[in-house]
Amino acid sequence: MLRTLRALLPTLLDLIVPTIVYYLLHWLGVADAPALIAACAATAGYAVPRMIRRRRVDALGLLVIAELAATTALLTATGDARLALxxxxxxxxxxxxxxxxxxxxxxxxxxxxxxxxxxxxxxxxxxxxxxxxxxxxxxxxxxxxxxxxxxxxxxxxxxxxxxxxxxxxxxxxxxxxxxxxxxxxxxxxxxxxxxxxxxxxxxxxxxxxxxxxxxxxxxxxx
Structure with a gap:
C-alpha cells in the first residue's frame, strides 16, 4: 500500500498544491482568474523540475503542462474562471x-x-x-x-x-x-x-x- 501511495503522490500533489495556492490568493483578495492561473503555475513549478530530475517526460508531466497551457489560454481569452474549472x-x-x-x-x-x-x-x-x-x-x-x-x-x-x-x-x-x-x-x-x-x-x-x-x-x- 505504501508503494502504491508513493507512486500516486505526484497526482495527489497536483490536486492539493493548486488548491492551497488558489485559496491563499483568494483570501488575499486576488480575483478568481489570476488566482487560478497562479495556482496552475505553482503546479508547474514543481512538476517541471520533477521531470528534469527524472530526465524524462512522463504522461503525468505532459498532462500538467497541457492543463497549464489550456487553463491560461481559457482565462486569458474569456476571463471566465468556470471554463478553467x-x-x-x-x-x-x-x-x-x-x-x-x-x-x-x-x-x-x-x-x-x-x-x-x-x-x-x-x-x-x-x-x-x-x-x-x-x-x-x-x-x-x-x-x-x-x-x-x-x-x-x-x-x-x-x-x-x-x-x-x-x-x-x-x-x-x-x-x-x-x-x-x-x-x-x-x-x-x-x-x-x-x-x-x-x-x-x-x-x-x-x-x-x-x-x-x-x-x-x-x-x-x-
Whole structure:
C-alpha cells in the first residue's frame, strides 16, 4: 500500500498544491482568474523540475503542462474562471475512453499499473506475469473488468465535476471538485490492491508451469 501511495503522490500533489495556492490568493483578495492561473503555475513549478530530475517526460508531466497551457489560454481569452474549472471534465472523459478502448485493443492499462504489485520487482515473476497474459483467461478478464470499472469511475467524476462547477460559486467549486478527485485516486488504489492477491496467484501458477509446456495462441490484441 505504501508503494502504491508513493507512486500516486505526484497526482495527489497536483490536486492539493493548486488548491492551497488558489485559496491563499483568494483570501488575499486576488480575483478568481489570476488566482487560478497562479495556482496552475505553482503546479508547474514543481512538476517541471520533477521531470528534469527524472530526465524524462512522463504522461503525468505532459498532462500538467497541457492543463497549464489550456487553463491560461481559457482565462486569458474569456476571463471566465468556470471554463478553467471544467478542464478536468475534458481530460477525465478522454482518459475514461482510453481505459475502455484498452480493454479491447492491446492490453488494459491496469496491466501495467498492477505489474509492480503483482511481481514485487522480481524479474522471474515479471516474466511469469508477461506469460500469464497469454496463458490465463482469468488474467485477461481481471484486467479488462478492472479497467472498465476505473473508466466508469472516471466518467462519473467528470459528470459530477460539471454539476459542481455550475452549482457553486467559483471560490467553492475549486475546492469541492478536488474532493471527488481524491476519492477517485483512493478508489483506483483500492481496486488495484484488491486484485493483487488474485493476480499474484495467477503468477504463482504460471511460475509452477513447466517451461516446455506448449503455450496457447496469444489472445487477439495482445
Amino acid at each position: 471544467l478542464r478536468p471534465t475534458v481530460y477525465l472523459t478522454v482518459a475514461a475512453a482510453v481505459f475502455l478502448l484498452s480493454c479491447w485493443c492491446g492490453r488494459p492499462l491496469t496491466y501495467t499499473g498492477a505489474t509492480p504489485m503483482a511481481t514485487k520487482g522480481d524479474p522471474e515473476r515479471a516474466a511469469a506475469y508477461e506469460r500469464s497474459w497469454h496463458n490465463s483467461p482469468q488474467m485477461r478478464s481481471t484486467h479488462r473488468r478492472l479497467s472498465a470499472t476505473i473508466a466508469a469511475a472516471m466518467f462519473g467524476y467528470a459528470v459530477l465535476n460539471v454539476v459542481i462547477v455550475h452549482a457553486f460559486p467559483v471560490s467553492q467549486a475549486d475546492g469541492l471538485q478536488k474532493v471527488p478527485g481524491i476519492a477517485l485516486i483512493l478508489v483506483v488504489m483500492v481496486l488495484l490492491r484488491s486484485r493483487v492477491p488474485r493476480l499474484s496467484r495467477i503468477v504463482d501458477a504460471e511460475q509452477r508451469r513447466p517451461t516446455d509446456t506448449p503455450q496457447p495462441t496469444p489472445a487477439a490484441g495482445a
